[in-house]
Amino acid sequence: MTEMILLDPVRVLVGPDQPLQEQGAALLKDGCLEALGDQARETARSAGIAPLAAGHQLLAPCLVDSHSLLPEPFQSQGETLQSLVRSAAAGGYGQIALLPEASGNRRELPDQLQGFRPDGCDVAVHLWGGFSQGGKGEQLTPHADLIEAGAIGLSDGTSLPPVPLLDRALTLGESGASPVLIPPLDAVLRGEGLLREGPEALRAGWPNDPLSSETLPLSQLAQLQLEHPQRKLILMGLSTAAGIDLLRRSASPPAATVSWWHIVTSSSSSAATAASWFVSPSLGNSKDRDALIEGLSEGLIQAIAVHASPLDDEESLLPPDQRQRGIAGHQHVLPSLWKALVVSSGWTPERLWDVLSFGPSRMLGISEERLIPGSNRWLLFDPDEVWTPTRSDPWSSKAANQPCLGRPLDGRVLQCGLRTPANPDD
Template identity: 50%
Template structure:
C-alpha cells in the first residue's frame, strides 16, 4: 500500500480492552501515522483530502496460533512466501506453524530459514517438535529448540502418548514455554470421519465417537492439574461435551477452536462437499453452538485457522481417502463476521478477542495493537461482496479451499504488511 490516506470517519479498534470508537486515521505508504486530530492536522500539511469510511473498520492484525506447512521452501501446495502473501491479504500478522514436515521440525537445525524477519512482513512462529519425528516414542531436544527460537512445543493434531507427555513435563526443559496438545485419540476415532449422529448415518459417513475427544481431554485436564507450573495448551476442541468438561474445570488451560467448527456442522453440508474431511471431525448443530458460546465467554480463548494445504491431486481422491484439512486464511474473518456478528450476538470486540488477542495469549506473545509508526493494521469492509475463487489474488496456492464458489459479504481490503 503506497497511498497516503486520511480515513475520516472510520471505526477504530486500537487493542485489547479498548472499545471500538469512531475517529480518523492517517496511513502513509502502509504506515499508521496518526489518529484523530493529529491525523487530520498532518493530512492538511500533506494536502490530503479525507476519504469517508464510516462503514469500515481499522483494527489490529489477526493471529493464527497453529497451521501446517510441510514443505515451506519447495511445496507444490504452499510455500513460506505464498503463505505470507495470503496471510497478509487476510489481515493476519502472525502465523504459528506446527512441526509436521517430511523433515519434522524436532531439532535446532530444522528451524533454520525461518528466523530472518522483515517487520514489513507477516511474522512466522514455529512450534518445535515435542517428540522426535512426531512418533511419540522419544523426547526431542526441548531446550535446544526453544533456544533457537521455537515459541513452544507440539507434535501434530493427535494426543501425544501420556507417558511421554508427562515425562517431558516432569523434566521441564520447556520452562514456562507453552506445550500444545490435541485432545484426539486416533485409536478411538478409527475410520470415523464425522461425529456420530443421525445425519452421519444418513450421509453414509463412518461415525467418529465423541469419546475420541472427551476421553483424551479428561486425561489432559488431569495432567494440567498435576503440573500447574507448565503451560499446557489444548488444540481445536470440537464437541459440546468437551466444552462442558472445560467448564467444570477450576482452571482450564488456554484452548483453541478451529474456525470451521464455529461455522459448519454435519447437518448443513452437501454429501460431496470437500469440507467434511477435517480433524477433529465435524459434529452437530449443538456442538457448533456450544463452541460459539464458549468462545463468547472466553472459556475457549483462541480461534485457529489450522490450515493444512493440499494440492490438486489430493483433491481428486474420495473424501475418505483424502488427507484431512482445509485452507483459506482470507475466508476466516469474513465468514465469522457474517455468522457471529452480523447474524449472531457477538460484539466486534468479542470477535477480535477470539481472532487476535486470545491467540496471542495462547502462543505466549504480546497482543497485537494499533500504534503510530506501525504497519500492523488491517482495514475491513463488512459490506464488500465477493466470490470465493481459486484464482483470487488473496487465495493460497492450496487447492482445498473451504466455501469454494460461495458468495461472501465482508472482506479485508488492505493491510500494512506486505503481500
C-alpha cells in the same frame, strides 16, 4: 510518489485495552499508519488532504493464527511458505504459527528452525518444535534446546503423545513457560470416522467418529494440567459440546483453541458433509457448534485458529479416507466469522478480535498486536464488501481445498499494511 489517505470517519480498534472508536480517524501514508484521531485530521488538513468517509469500515490490528500446517514449505505444486504468507496477509493475518508435520518438517533439532523468514515480509512465522522424536511418542526431543533456539512451543502436530510421556515432559519442565499444544484426539477411537457420531452422519452415510475420541483424552489432559499447574498446556481444536462441558467442570481447565470451520458450520449443513471438506477433529452437529461459541463467550476457549491443512490438486482428488483431512484459506476466515459471530450472534468487534488476535497472542506468549503510529501492522476490513474468492486471484492461497471458493462472501479485508514477497506469476 507519496500517497496519503485520511479515513474519516472510520471505526478504529487500537488494541485489547481500548474500546472501539465509532467515529475515529486514521491517516495512512505509503502503507504505514501515520496518525489517529484529531492528530490525523490536523495533519491531513495541513497537507490539504480531503477525508474519505469509511464509517462502516474497521481499522484494526492484524490477526494471529495459533496453529496451521504447511507440508511442503519450500518446494510444492501447491501451497508454499511464500504463497501462504501472501494470502495470510491478504486475509489480515500478521502472525502464523506452523505445526510440525507427520513426516519431513518435524523440527526436532534447533537447526531445523531456520529458513522460515521470507525476505521482504512482515508476516511473522512462528514454529512449533516437535514434542517427541519422529512424532512417535516414545522419546522426547531436546525441549530446552528447541525453546532456546526460538520455537514458540512444543507439539506433535495432529498426534496425541502417550499420557505417560506427556506427564514426564511436564514434570521435567524443560518447556518452561512456553506452551505445549496437544490435540484431545484419540486416533484409535476415531478410527475411520469422518463426521461426529449422530443422525447427520448416519443420514449422510459417512463413518462415525465417537464422542469418546475427544472426551477421553480431554479428561486425561485436564488432569495433567491440574497436576502440573505451572505448565502451559493447550488443548488444540475442541469440537464437541461434551468437551466444552468437561472443560467447564474441570478444577483447573487448560487453555484451548477451536478451528474457525467448527464455528461457521456443522454436520447439519449439506456443504459440510461433502467429501471435500472433512476436517480433523471431525465436525459435530449444530449443538456442538453452539456450545463451542458459548465456550468462546465464556473464555473457556481463548483462540480461534485457522488450522489450515493445504492440499494440492492431485492430493485433493484422493478418496476422503486416503488423504489428509482439512481445509485452507486464511482470506475466508474473518468474513465468515464476522457473519457467524458479529452479525448472527451479536458479538462486538472487540470480542471477535480477542479470539482472533489478542487471545492467540497471549496463548503463544507474544506481544499483542495493536495500532501504533509509524507501523504498518494494520488491516482495513469492510463488512459490507461482497466478493467471490477464486484461485486465479494472485493473493489467493494455492491450496486446492478452500471451502469458500466460487461462492460470494460478505466482508473483505480491503487493505493490509504488511509487506509480503512478490508473486512470481505477476
